[in-house]
Amino acid sequence: MERRTQVRGGWRGDMCNARFVGTELCAPSRGTLHPRATPVTSPFALLQEILVGKYGEGSKLIYELQDQGGELLALRYDLTVPFARYLAMNKITNIKRYHIAKVYRRDNPAMTRGRYREFYQCDFDIAGQFDPMIPDAECLKIVHEILSDLQLGDFVIKVNDRRILDGMFAVCGVPDSKFRTICSSVDKLDKMPWEEVRSEMVGEKGLSPEAADRIGEYVQLHGGLDLIERLLQDPKLSQNKLAKEGLGDMKLLFEYLTLFGITGKISFDLSLARGLDYYTGVIFEAVLLQQDNEHGEEPVGVGSVAGGGRYDGLVGMFDPKGRKVPCVGVSIGIERIFSILEQRLEASEEKVRTTETQVLVASAQKKLLEERLKLISELWDAGIKAEMLYKKNPKLLNQLQYCEDTGIPLVAIVGEQELKDGVVKLRIVATREEVNVRRESLVEEIRIRTSQC
Amino acid sequence: MERRTQVRGGWRGDMCNARFVGTELCAPSRGTLHPRATPVTSPFALLQEILVGKYGEGSKLIYELQDQGGELLALRYDLTVPFARYLAMNKITNIKRYHIAKVYRRDNPAMTRGRYREFYQCDFDIAGQFDPMIPDAECLKIVHEILSDLQLGDFVIKVNDRRILDGMFAVCGVPDSKFRTICSSVDKLDKMPWEEVRSEMVGEKGLSPEAADRIGEYVQLHGGLDLIERLLQDPKLSQNKLAKEGLGDMKLLFEYLTLFGITGKISFDLSLARGLDYYTGVIFEAVLLQQDNEHGEEPVGVGSVAGGGRYDGLVGMFDPKGRKVPCVGVSIGIERIFSILEQRLEASEEKVRTTETQVLVASAQKKLLEERLKLISELWDAGIKAEMLYKKNPKLLNQLQYCEDTGIPLVAIVGEQELKDGVVKLRIVATREEVNVRRESLVEEIRIRTSQC
Numbered sequence: 001m002e003r004r005t006q007v008r009g010g011w012r013g014d015m016c017n018a019r020f021v022g023t024e025l026c027a028p029s030r031g032t033l034h035p036r037a038t039p040v041t042s043p044f045a046l047l048q049e050i051l052v053g054k055y056g057e058g059s060k061l062i063y064e065l066q067d068q069g070g071e072l073l074a075l076r077y078d079l080t081v082p083f084a085r086y087l088a089m090n091k092i093t094n095i096k097r098y099h100i101a102k103v104y105r106r107d108n109p110a111m112t113r114g115r116y117r118e119f120y121q122c123d124f125d126i127a128g129q130f131d132p133m134i135p136d137a138e139c140l141k142i143v144h145e146i147l148s149d150l151q152l153g154d155f156v157i158k159v160n161d162r163r164i165l166d167g168m169f170a171v172c173g174v175p176d177s178k179f180r181t182i183c184s185s186v187d188k189l190d191k192m193p194w195e196e197v198r199s200e201m202v203g204e205k206g207l208s209p210e211a212a213d214r215i216g217e218y219v220q221l222h223g224g225l226d227l228i229e230r231l232l233q234d235p236k237l238s239q240n241k242l243a244k245e246g247l248g249d250m251k252l253l254f255e256y257l258t259l260f261g262i263t264g265k266i267s268f269d270l271s272l273a274r275g276l277d278y279y280t281g282v283i284f285e286a287v288l289l290q291q292d293n294e295h296g297e298e299p300v301g302v303g304s305v306a307g308g309g310r311y312d313g314l315v316g317m318f319d320p321k322g323r324k325v326p327c328v329g330v331s332i333g334i335e336r337i338f339s340i341l342e343q344r345l346e347a348s349e350e351k352v353r354t355t356e357t358q359v360l361v362a363s364a365q366k367k368l369l370e371e372r373l374k375l376i377s378e379l380w381d382a383g384i385k386a387e388m389l390y391k392k393n394p395k396l397l398n399q400l401q402y403c404e405d406t407g408i409p410l411v412a413i414v415g416e417q418e419l420k421d422g423v424v425k426l427r428i429v430a431t432r433e434e435v436n437v438r439r440e441s442l443v444e445e446i447r448i449r450t451s452q453c
Numbered sequence: 454m455e456r457r458t459q460v461r462g463g464w465r466g467d468m469c470n471a472r473f474v475g476t477e478l479c480a481p482s483r484g485t486l487h488p489r490a491t492p493v494t495s496p497f498a499l500l501q502e503i504l505v506g507k508y509g510e511g512s513k514l515i516y517e518l519q520d521q522g523g524e525l526l527a528l529r530y531d532l533t534v535p536f537a538r539y540l541a542m543n544k545i546t547n548i549k550r551y552h553i554a555k556v557y558r559r560d561n562p563a564m565t566r567g568r569y570r571e572f573y574q575c576d577f578d579i580a581g582q583f584d585p586m587i588p589d590a591e592c593l594k595i596v597h598e599i600l601s602d603l604q605l606g607d608f609v610i611k612v613n614d615r616r617i618l619d620g621m622f623a624v625c626g627v628p629d630s631k632f633r634t635i636c637s638s639v640d641k642l643d644k645m646p647w648e649e650v651r652s653e654m655v656g657e658k659g660l661s662p663e664a665a666d667r668i669g670e671y672v673q674l675h676g677g678l679d680l681i682e683r684l685l686q687d688p689k690l691s692q693n694k695l696a697k698e699g700l701g702d703m704k705l706l707f708e709y710l711t712l713f714g715i716t717g718k719i720s721f722d723l724s725l726a727r728g729l730d731y732y733t734g735v736i737f738e739a740v741l742l743q744q745d746n747e748h749g750e751e752p753v754g755v756g757s758v759a760g761g762g763r764y765d766g767l768v769g770m771f772d773p774k775g776r777k778v779p780c781v782g783v784s785i786g787i788e789r790i791f792s793i794l795e796q797r798l799e800a801s802e803e804k805v806r807t808t809e810t811q812v813l814v815a816s817a818q819k820k821l822l823e824e825r826l827k828l829i830s831e832l833w834d835a836g837i838k839a840e841m842l843y844k845k846n847p848k849l850l851n852q853l854q855y856c857e858d859t860g861i862p863l864v865a866i867v868g869e870q871e872l873k874d875g876v877v878k879l880r881i882v883a884t885r886e887e888v889n890v891r892r893e894s895l896v897e898e899i900r901i902r903t904s905q906c
């Protein structure tokens with residue numbers, strides 16, 4: 001029984017030894033999607049030898065992860081690039097969409113932090129030519145809503161803009177050609193101290209120490225509208241066209257976020273850079289704040305749980321005529337969120353109901369399999385979530401124990417006397433109370449009693 | 454707008470030109486899962502060049518479908534083999550599960566029939582040592598339930614048993630070593646006439662003409678309990694241990710299916726063979742029956758929409774000690790079912806609502822963007838599915854037109870007078886009726902009005 005709660009497919013470890021922990025696309029406490037079965041996923045790819053000799057003549061259709069001739073393919077790395085390509089191919093200039101699906105990275109998985117080679121992403125994107133920062137603000141509102149509703153603890157959504165970063169690099173004396181690589185150094189500031197990032201910039205990437213130091217002054221800044229106003233007055237930044245545009249939009253964004261009532265969790269943070277190349281404007285990242293645990297130690301944190309930004313150039317890269325469709329989107333790290341929810345659930349030792357089954361159809365005596373089948377069929381046809389043990393003559397005790405183990409709240413017991421009387425004995429598992437219910441009222445009775453649960 | 458209903462990801466065509474038609478994991482008429490956006494999927498794999506140069510330093514994690522060293526991998530071909538492996542790896546001896554996920558076949562897609570290289574399967578399996586035919590009967594009940602509920606038209610579920618087939622082959626004089634290959638010839642009987650299948654058996658597979666003719670007599674038989682009884686008396690079959698076991702279980706299965714009240718759609722059919730190697734007992738396949746169309750022509754049929762059977766040996770193949778876990782399962786061909794539903798929808802010219810949005814937040818005059826943002830935020834926080842146009846000063850006519858196009862039933866209009874009076878003007882799109890609603894009652898009013906839709 002225990003394992004029924006551990007069913008998320010994760011393609012983990014170097015040996016592709018697909019072990020499963022967690023639940024499929026639903027938080028552990030949310031139960032299953034189908035009344036009569038547990039959802040289980042399996043890894044999308046397996047060692048080739050596992051699939052050999054299982055399918056008969058169909059085997060020739062097995063898709064191997066090696067060159068079988070034909071196009072050179074690669075697995076989806078995120079949901080953003082395929083979405084941009086989809087817009088270009090279908091000439092869509094205006095859409096709001098979400099997509100929950102798996103992406104693939106040739107990485108070394110870190111399971112405790114919810115990082116795998118194959119994992120779900122949950123993306124939300126708004127594409128189209130609109131007035132500035134309105135869709136951007138909605139993306140942030142949605143991240144705020146999701147993280148609040150899931151009660152993941154305190155969080156902050158860091159916000160920055162690629163134009164502000166590029167403007168900052170320019171006024172600090174970074175050569176144009178080094179913008180992206182210096183940007184990716186700045187991106188490491190959430191994991192490394194400034195001194196290390198500085199020495200990477202200067203030592204590895206050949207930036208002048210003066211430029212690095214000027215960057216160092218900016219990237220330690222974070223705040224809200226006040227900081228934006230201050231930077232709009234900054235003698236150097238205010239002279240840079242890109243930075244000024246970025247700061248103007250950032251101000252607008254904060255005004256909209258104020259109307260949404262969420263600025264309390266938003267931090268304009270000049271150290272936020274985001275690793276991906278395709279962002280062109282606003283970027284953001286939601287980070288869970290460490291909870292103080294009882295020992296005062298640093299708990300293993302999961303860090304970033306959502307990120308995104310504006311990518312106005314990506315669709316144009318796939319359009320034969322280079323037509324641009326401005327886009328802004330967010331990706332929710334649902335695997336990481338699940339791993340936090342799971343850890344919390346384990347810590348709380350809360351008992352999770354592993355089934356949505358409303359009633360077990362049981363029998364008190366032998367030779368009643370046919371009667372159980374007839375009754376369960378009636379219940380299924382009426383839309384009741386019912387189960388029975390797949391035994392000809394199960395012991396009543398085993399049937400009741402099964403309900404205790406899985407959390408099924410009701411037992412509908414057929415016995416010879418009940419059949420004669422035209423009733424079914426309904427047992428409430430929690431209280432052990434038993435009532436005789438007329439057969440024609442059983443469905444209604446089960447509905448009433450389970451709607452209270 | 455039109456394209457919003459065409460969003461299922463299908464990886465179609467030899468050039469991997471992923472065009473999208475249909476909806477994601479929900480029948481076209483079911484609407485979207487998220488109130489504020491359309492679900493869109495993308496192909497799991499893309500031409501490698503598409504992904505190149507989009508991710509910056511992350512690019513080294515892109516998973517290519519060529520040998521990059523390491524394990525030789527292959528893409529999931531179905532959901533059954535990975536499930537069996539999962540049971541063995543995790544030593545699970547007892548589980549009932551469902552799984553909806555994509556599988557991959559290196560095939561030539563036939564889009565009009567809902568056949569793709571990448572497609573969803575929807576599997577339901579029961580694993581464990583149970584009394585005979587009880588879980589098997591439940592699988593058939595579920596197939597019957599799904600096909601009935603989806604109102605796909607008339608259907609028949611063909612049932613047979615690998616043991617009956619093997620027994621039949623034995624008594625017809627097929628050498629043991631030819632059982633599987635002759636079985637796969639029999640499997641073609643739904644697409645080829647007997648004469649062609651016979652010549653394949655004799656010509657290509659070297660079966661004696663006498664054996665083939667004996668098989669020919671059996672495989673044309675189909676019926677119900679009466680046929681089972683007759684074959685149990687068959688002088689040759691009744692002498693074969695395997696056939697006798699299979700027929701005994703088939704009789705039991707039909708008794709259970711009678712209790713479930715579904716034998717009207719079940720046909721015991723000796724020509725049903727199923728192509729896959731791993732089946733060991735009962736096998737079944739649901740076939741939609743052709744509807745007579747007005748021209749009396751044969752419409753393009755989609756044929757089989759579900760199939761499955763018992764595979765008692767598969768888990769043991771993955772267990773280091775060969776421990777077996779008996780399993781029975783069914784796979785629903787949801788892509789084919791969607792293609793039927795889509796065709797029907799197109800034919801009916803029924804207008805499909807492309808959004809679940811309950812209300813559009815609109816403004817009657819200029820300079821009310823802030824008021825719209827404030828109101829939409831209130832509605833979102835109250836759980837109302839609300840949208841607004843991402844324009845600073847949209848024209849009222851455009852806002853109303855958007856509702857007409859997408860089927861949003863209500864418009865909440867803020868204007869200067871309404872703001873002064875503390876009301877919002879609620880417009881019912883269908884009737885063009887407008888009522889002033891006090892701002893504090895707006896959420897309740899929207900709930901009442903949309904619950905009637």
